[in-house]
Amino acid sequence: MNTWKRLWRNGAVRGAAAVLAVLALLALLAPWLGTLDPSAMDASFVSAPAGTAGQVTLLDGRQVAHTFWMGSDSFGRDVWSRVLYGTRISLTVGLFTAAVAVLLGCLLGMLAGYFRAVDAVLMRVMDGLMAIPAVLLAITLVAVLGASLSTVILAIAVPEVPRVTRLVRALVMGLRDEPFVEAARALATPNAVILWRDILPNALAPLIVQGTFIAASAVLTEAILSFLGLGLPADVPTWGSIMAEGRVQFSQSPGNVMFPALFLVPTVLAINLLGDGLRDVLDPKFSQRV
Template sequence: MALIGLFAPLLGTVDPTAISPSRRTRVPSELYWFGTDMLGRDIYSRVIYGARVSLLVGFSVAILASIAGLAIGLFAGFMRWADGIVMRIIDGWMSIPPILLAIALMALTRGSIGNVILAITVAEIPRVARLVRGVVLSLREQPYVEAAVANGARAPRIIIKHILPNTFAPMSVQATYICASAMIVEAILSFIGAGVPPSTPSWGNIMAEGRALWQVRPHIILFPAVFLSLTVLAVNMLGDGLRDSLDPRIAKRL
């Protein structure tokens, strides 16, 4: 899927935004592999270019949410005096479902890929923060951390040298799940008209445009839905593989 998105200009047959009223709602054929939509645009090209939007949103949200959640989790987990304050804020933050929070944030801004990434990132940060905070709480009681404290090491040095490296494994696994979740949320936002602009070829936009003709032209929704499902499944399987390889207890059993 990453290669499909990267080489979309070479794989796409025509311009995904080219409108041709004379070829509206064509069924899949040798000329139009996935058919055409209500405006005569080639669905195959739009689906191929849609991979770029979904993967860009997924990877960007995973990276940004991991960085922000890591900073919050390290601060809350290591600084005992701040733990209660920060975690109560996180609990209130997490009480709002991510999709509803993303919709509310998008309602305050105009539709664009950057705003979609920012809205979903804000909704996903608490998941990373709670995970990192839990890891830090267990690590700060380890003998090597207590030894570093006894030797007079400062908090920044302890965090960077002893705690931060041990958070990468669980955070990497969590990042893959956030990536998959972000792609689904982006598709939902685009489907309801609160995501990327309708002119941008994304899987959510394609499905939204084809829902009126679902009963007579199901292929308009079918192909982007299949690509979205396969991509989310692949990212989740990647997360499961990372968990199995990075967790020494599971790796030993395997």
Template sequence: MTDIATRPALSEGSKFLRRFLKRKTVAFGVLILTVFVLLAILAPWVTPYSPSKLSIVNRLKPPSGLFFFGTDEFGRDVFSRTIFAGRLSLLVGAAVVVLSALIGVSLGLLAGFFKQFDTPIARLIDAMMAFPDILLAIALVAALGPSLTTVIIALSIVYSPRLARIVRASTLVIRELPYVEAAQALGISTFHIMTRHVLRNLLSPILVQGTFLFASAMLAEAGLSFLGLGVSPEIPTWGTMIAAGRQYIGQADWMTLFPGVAIVLSVLSLQMVGDGLRDMLDPKLRKDL
């Protein structure tokens, strides 16, 4: 009985996965993202050197069999630092998505379901989205002080209005549907209606928007680190590596080339995955696939 019950679910899941990976751009994005995640998880075992190990004798060495991506101005292995910097970027992106989802979904549900909260929350969302994301993030980090925790909090505050606006707009529509009115007439608690009837129907847009926020958070973290407003300088990040390599462009181009390529590939792969999810989860777009 268990096999019979689970077989349809498994077939639906495999069917969705096949259709999702059918597009070459989506499959490429999933492949690149998987490689980055595996490298981040296995970083201590796949890197030949410590990312903080200094070797002045080997400073500014070009890429070779000994140093795959060359070395920086302190003789540190650029390949090892790039891998460990990717681990930090993925951590920041994941943390920002989770925290901004908690803030944005909560505000969006309150604004969309309760009319008395709609106007003040909507005006707050509009006010926050009136500022450019990076400028608001810089202001928050400068006010709170540069650190990994500060960067995550600042970016979560910056990106939560995006989710809040989407959730609010969808909740305003779902709130008026007959099944929600029927649940209210039956005396079901408001919390149960919001979580089981409203939020469940919002998972698709939240998931799609989450992939785009992941990419934006990684790019913003690199930008803040490049400006010296990110984590501590001794911790390798793609932004600090590019900032350090600016002084050696023309002499040691690999110092900026490989971290820059890592940023482009990671952000591009997330955008591809997000586009694929949007096309698969949107009924209107799914008909065209």
């Protein structure tokens, strides 16, 4: 309980949590807040400025009154609706990438840190993966496996696994010779039980903090991949793809680039601030140094 109180007293954490809560709410309510289907096109409203209103022809031929609050893109699609649905993609990628990277890295790190024979082989593989630039590895995996949401999550998570593995390995190596672990071994406790019951709880705090930074990096990497045309399929609205389509007519319609960026920057900043706050609270040694 004291941990939550200390965390909530941090003004940066409160602000970050508020921003992320608003973004999550927008993502959940996108079908109702989006004033138009994000895929609906109308050639009469190509690159319309923000605030343009008129009768829009839908895909089924019906005409409805509509206001383009953030303007439209070069295909006559509503930027506001596309940005809202892009929020869903970005938050999903950030959350699941962090979960996959932390779970895989935690498993491999515990094996490497606890079993010396496994450490020698496994860490050389991790060193090899870390030698490849993360974005380049993600691009390669997407190109090989094909563009889909699950592929993008996996492609962004794989480069993060070695970093989590090295973190957990260092934590486990510092804990495996502690008296409480030695006592468990003396009682013939199975290694799996020792790892799960005695070692993992002591490594959770750094893992949670690392997971927030991975989530922020994943949101940014997904935007980069989409901007380069190597992320999700073109018919799926993402912040990166919206900016990529808008850069062609930036001088006429700068909002097509600026509006998604105004969502992307606070999202990454809020997740990083949340991670900093968690580190301050969950790492007492760091707090004392500060």
